[in-house]
Amino acid sequence: MLLLSWLAPVVLLIVWELLAQAGWLSPQVLPAPSKVIRTAFKLVVSGSLLNDLGVSLLRAVAGFAIGGSIGFALGILVGFSRVAEAAIDRSIQMIRAIPFLALLPLVIVWLGVGEVEKIFLVALGVTFPIYINTTLGIRQVDPKLIELGRVQGLGTLELIRRIILPGALPSILTGVRYALATAWLALVVAETIGAQSGIGFLAMDAREFLRTDVIVLTIVIYALIGVAADAIACHLERRLLAWHPNYGGAR
Amino acid sequence: MTLHVVPSSSTASPAVAVTNLRRAYGSRVVIDNLSLRIERGEFVALLGESGCGKTTLLRALAGLDPIDGGRIAAPRRPAVVFQEHRLLPWDSLWRNVALGLQAPNARERAAAALAEVGLGDRLDDWPRNLSGGQAQRVALARALVQEPELLLLDELFAALDALTRIRMHELVRELVATHRPGVLLVTHDVDEAIALADRILVMREGRIAFEHRTRGHGAQSIARIELLAELGVAAFQPIPA
């Protein structure tokens, strides 16, 4: 079954290669896979690919860290305090209704098209999923377990550490996984506009010279990094939620 | 909405002394002028028809709910085992048992408590790998590791199958004999009350309406008929001796 599931993409790749080799597919439209691989090799050797990749990853990590921290902190605040909920939850829910990419022109007016704008956009995309899933997770903690914590004499901090955060963790990790996807999307969009380096810059630069091989390469790289990020999140879930029947396997 | 558990510490003091307790939900008075005293090492069972306020009383004794009048005097915070085991699914068994235990050797003490309930070889296992009876035993270990002077059990056995229930009776009897806390067991099962308790109380109209001491077995079938009558159930046939 595993073999079969890989068969279709491999056949597709071979057909694509053959069509390109036979000249039926113009290299201007779609270059042969082998050409893309050769281009990748050249760019790696020259060092420019790794450099651009590093720049992109740095933006993603910085934006994720900033947006994630803000979302988590707000989520904790609103999850624990009725007052904070009354004060800020509605505003956040209203801002959330805006597709965050629609804010891009405004962000560019505020911050120009430098690094700050790119990191800001990523952070913006990350904040909301983390916020929502953190508050949701905290609300969903079984009140019977909280009562048990009181019976066992836990103080407020211990109660949060031993019962509320672990109980909210599955939901928080779902938020992390979702946020990774939005972070990536935000990065692609931000880098497409006025970047001087990064994978997106590579693609836009290649567009000027009709280098479809480079463009296809950047698309593949975006895909691979997306898959890698999801795999990391998945691994994190399996490790941190080993106790959970839906995540950790039998032990 | 005033008083709570009042600490006192003389060694001769009872496990808990309740005087003129009152508890109401809105205008509905559930516990009215109830007084009760449980000595250390004494096993008391509480019977009463559904909705008469047994759980309400237990929660008041546990300090989980506010009270509307009267006084509850207990030396220390009581330990509670609920009808559901309430184990933390994300913690190993020993960490569950050690929850709230302020001691440097928490793991060893948890291990000893788990060994006492026959689960000494499952310290690092997850709660989800346990059967219902095993999970209840862990909950019992978690309560006893606190060395409580008062142990509150709300329908502890209700969710267990008959065979497991009999085994749990044995275990609870042994553990109580070793640790000698005062015990208040809420149950619907008259025979269980007779089998385990030194004293059986029947609650009605917000107070203790009937009291029966079971020390010196023998008159059990008479006690059974009497208790069932107090609960409003006519038992025409005494169980065969």
Ligand SMILES: Nc1ncnc2c1ncn2[C@@H]1O[C@H](COP(=O)(O)OP(=O)(O)OP(=O)(O)O)[C@@H](O)[C@H]1O
């Ligand atoms: N949170 C609450 N708010 C309002 N009324 C309540 C609440 N909890 C319990 N009651 C009422 O108080 C009365 C006593 O309830 P309690 O749970 O103490 O009964 P019980 O004796 O434990 O019954 P059972 O044997 O069925 O468990 C019931 O009439 C119930 O409807």
Ligand SMILES: [Mg+2]
């Ligand atoms: Mg009850």
